[in-house]
Amino acid sequence: MRQGRRGRNATADRALDILLMFDDDRLVLSAADVAIRLGVARSTAYRYLQSLTGNGFLEEQDGSGFRLGPRVVDLARLARKGVGLSDLARPIMRKLVQHTGMPALLTRRTGGTVVCLEREDAGTSLRLSYERGEVLAINAGASALALLAWAPAAELDELLAGPLPRYTEATLADPAALRAHLAEIREQGYAVGRGEVDPDVLGIAAPVRGENGGVVGALSVAAFSHRVPEREVPRHIEAVCQAAEALSGQVARMGIG
Template identity: 55%
Template sequence: MSGSASPSYRERNSTADRALDILLMFTDTQLVVSGSAVAERLGVARSTAYRYLQSLVSSRFLEEAPGGGFRLGLRVMEIARLARRSYGLSEVALPVMTELAEDVHETVLLTRRTRELVVCVDMAQTGTRAVRISYERGSTLPLNAGASALVLLAWLPQEEARRLLESASLHRFTPATLTDVDILMKRLDHIRRAGYSVTRGELDPDVMGIAAPVRDERQQVVAAVSVAALASRVFPEAEAEFARKVQETAQKISERLIAVGG
């Protein structure tokens, strides 16, 4: 039985592989491909290449381009839409957050703002150097405490940020927590110019946070990614390196978010 089944199985795999090879020819700089280019890529006769192309056209993965050649078809767009729907913020961010957690051996957090509260959406930990912090998945914290909260405020219009701070209950968690609105506004301006936020002992004693903004396709800040670590483990001279890695992680998450949401 296996002898009669395997030839057709191999043929199906070969056809699928060549169809994928054709689809992977499309790039930002090559939006239309010709039959001759496909034949050269696959190493087959032009008539064979056109047979593969017509099969992809009939299944709507490709369509004939107005000026000649072939372009991606509506079926690809439909699959891309379904793929985007399958991804939420956590699914997009968590793989990149995990990479950062394994790199710096510290806890990495993903947070969003809901009106006057900051919500911890997800976290990644290495398990060996996790610190006890106020953030847990689903927990909420006020706007004035912690690196993530300040990042989520910093890129709001100044009038909106001030209005939120003036209407919120600004709790003092530690002696370092800021509760004066004018001082907080100056702090937000500094964060916006630096591109990231650093706090030491402002939310949890002996814990420092470094956060950077995550942006959507409109370049709006929609989340913050941060590292939370014992302040004694991050010396001032290492702070800049941590900040660079957090910013790179935020950029990667932004790129992935744009890719699935565009």
């Protein structure tokens, strides 16, 4: 994904790289950690950290390092709000979970990436790469492809111009093959993915349309492939498409998109 970016600003890149270092196992960063990861002097790393702290993206923690600050929390809240999309989607997602017995996801495209806005679980042990707030590539998984399939032609050309990441052997990273698959998705009105992001996971997604008919998000379900007999897939496809249509109607009435 990073190799595909063009015209990047070095200072902004460093700031983003630092923020992306945080994860569940690394909640606090030191200047030494950042210096090693970025390959810069410790004084340079500290300068970047101080700049992020000054803007509220980080805050110092008792001299032990830096943790995510209030500005990040605020941005996360705004991202999840998704211009009202999340609030409208939650009740529909809960019904979809009850109907299918699968976790339901609400995703949205942001440039060349996909952001998971909401997730409703079904009480299963299924672990997915898609968690609330996760950012993933645009070319892998039913949710991503349901968003990419209806991207404007000029944007699609740009998105497919750079290297595409491959998560598993099932991930489509060849632009020509991906374009052909996207044409099929547009024709049938939904996307089905099998093991493209997480091995042995079946995903079914349908686009959510806004007031002007454009795609503003995607609604999907996911389950272990071996737990969903092929004969039941059409029933789940119908449920996802109906839920996406219901959400699209509400989104249009609210004047979103």
